[in-house]
Amino acid sequence: MKIILLQGDITKMEVDAIVNAANTSLLGGGGVDGAIHRAGGPAILEACRKIRDRQGRCAPGEAVITTAGNLPARFVIHTVGPVWNKGNDEEKQVLRNAYLNSLDLAVKNGVQTIAFPNISTGVYRFPKDVAAAIAVAAVKEFMSQDDRITHLIFVCFEKENYDIYSGLLSQN
Numbered sequence: 001m002k003i004i005l006l007q008g009d010i011t012k013m014e015v016d017a018i019v020n021a022a023n024t025s026l027l028g029g030g031g032v033d034g035a036i037h038r039a040g041g042p043a044i045l046e047a048c049r050k051i052r053d054r055q056g057r058c059a060p061g062e063a064v065i066t067t068a069g070n071l072p073a074r075f076v077i078h079t080v081g082p083v084w085n086k087g088n089d090e091e092k093q094v095l096r097n098a099y100l101n102s103l104d105l106a107v108k109n110g111v112q113t114i115a116f117p118n119i120s121t122g123v124y125r126f127p128k129d130v131a132a133a134i135a136v137a138a139v140k141e142f143m144s145q146d147d148r149i150t151h152l153i154f155v156c157f158e159k160e161n162y163d164i165y166s167g168l169l170s171q172n
């Protein structure tokens, strides 16, 4: 069980699943969501629409899984992080749930290698240092109880997030 830190573009990752920081519509958006749909092609949106038709919107903290279309990954796990509202709306718990529910869905689908972006730290304005601490704690907790994920990669797009994760992961 390895946690790996990279700076780069998650759409390029050759892993079983990449995680998307989606919104409750599941129908695409900007940021990493836009990048994944652009690079993966229309099969991802088509799969998202089918899920929407079946179960409606995806609530914050929940996750769904689709094909990865033309991406090198096999699956995209779409999760919805919280919009930061000064910590008033249980955003921390919702962010933790987004990581844990994504991992849960991953192992149910036989995923062994998975890459996460820094959920909620862009458009949704979650403080980056707090978000990183929640992400690292959640995945370490999950991986200490379940050994089916062999490699977990935090893919930071920005140097600021990379440096924060680097500091956190070098601690024991």
Ligand code: AR6
Pocket (backbone or CB within 6 Å): 008, 009, 010, 011, 021, 022, 023, 028, 029, 030, 031, 032, 033, 034, 035, 081, 117, 118, 119, 120, 121, 122, 123, 124, 125, 155, 156, 157, 158, 161
């Ligand atoms: N690879 C990895 N990380 C990326 C990439 C990429 N190609 N592009 C951006 N990031 P955001 P959120 C980073 O805004 O805050 C969308 O419109 C980015 O630097 O993508 O959860 C959705 O549809 C940041 O650190 O997601 C929702 O409406 C991180 O990904 C809303 O944004 C997350 O930033 C979700 O907001």
